[in-house]
Amino acid sequence: MLSVKIRKQLTQFQLDIQFEVNQEILVLFGPSGSGKTTILNCISGLITPDTGQIQFNDQLFFQDGLRSLPPQERHIGYLFQDYALFPHMNVYKNITYGIKAKKKAISDSRLPSLIQVLKINHLLSKYPHQISGGEKQRVALARALATEPSILLLDEPLSALDQQTRLECQDELLRLHQIWEIPFIIVTHDIHEAKKLGDVILFLEKGKIIQEERSEKIGHSSLIKRIH
Known part of the structure; x- marks a missing residue:
């Protein structure tokens, strides 16, 4: 609670x-x-x-x-209003950045599962300016959840x-x-x-x-x- x-x-x-x-x-x-x-x-x-x-x-x-x-x-995972994705990083690096920043490794099986659940597998090599608003939202959610927040x-x-x-x-x-x-x-x-x-x-x-x-x-x- x-x-x-x-x-x-x-x-x-x-x-x-x-x-x-x-x-x-x-x-x-x-x-x-x-x-x-x-x-x-x-x-x-x-x-x-x-x-x-x-x-x-x-x-x-x-x-x-x-x-x-x-x-x-x-x-705590925090999804900001503007998503705050790093423009110089591709989608995969944006997602895993949070893991490295918090020094907490998500399990090998959990990250692929999260990416699959959010249906962003095909976006991993793309950059934020190359994806839609809805896709940015899913990527930002993946980054927020990748550290397995409470x-x-x-x-x-x-x-x-x-x-x-x-x-x-x-x-x-x-x-x-x-x-x-x-x-x-x-x-x-x-x-x-x-x-x-x-x-x-x-x-x-x-x-x-x-x-x-x-x-x-x-x-x-x-x-x-x-x-x-």
Whole structure:
């Protein structure tokens, strides 16, 4: 379980949130500037909260006044909005770069399986400028998952795609989550996407959770409640 309880003073407001997520898809939904990406950055260690605590199972990521674990020690996969692929590296080198950077070798059988699942075998020798948006998304996902992370963070991963490709990639994310069985935390502005992907949707406004909705897709009745 990932437990997050943090505060962070931003330019326009104070981010003040608390939530827990198990092996499910948690969607952060809200307007631009509501603190969604800041939450991902705090979890990943790219930003340090002012106060609070972030803990995953028995591992303490952050505790104010005590410690802040460096990003490379948190074992988190992060898919950025622009995919952040290296233009001078081919697809295969982009995928394996994350493994080398984290000094954690994926098993010989797991990497080919991941490449096959994402249907990018034919792209391995190509460069980012030679592939489509949907293909870039799959490559970025492969790189994020190649290190076998304990948590996957996705910041507007499908926003740049056309509608048909976006729908296909939504299905891909759901399928990957079933295979990987780790917490996915996804930021989106699209309410239909949020409802399709999310086991739990947190509605944010000016740094605070104003609603929580649990999806029926995991066998529970839909529940919306006010978070105090």
